[in-house]
Amino acid sequence: MDLRERFATNLRRLRNDKGWSQDDLALKAKISRSYLSQLEKGVYYVSIKVIGRLAEKLDVEPEEFLKRPTKRIRTKSG
Template sequence: MDLRETFATNLRRLRNARRWSQDELAFEAEISRSYLSKLEKGTYYVSIKIIGRLADTLDVKPAEFLKRPAKTAAR
């Protein structure tokens, strides 16, 4: 998983943990919903400015967006 995919996965996870729609997060972070959607799909690169804005809105540290998922044990 590359960093863009990691960011996208974490952004979606953090938004869902708040039970916010993309519209709600986009409004609160003052970005367009279509841009947020593309970030969550991993099709757009994100700027440091937007990472800061999303982190503030979701009340998390910016590093939360780049945490790699824990590996699960093979069955």
């Protein structure tokens, strides 16, 4: 997984953890929903300025976007 993919995965996870739609986060961070969508797909590189705004709105440190995603353990119920 390259850095752009890692950023995209973490951005999507952090947004979903807040229960926000792409429209919600885009509005709060003052970027277009289309641009946010492309960032979450790993299509575009992101600027430091936008990373700062996204981190502020998601209430995380900027380095959260580059952390290795943790593997989720699935358990069988029943």
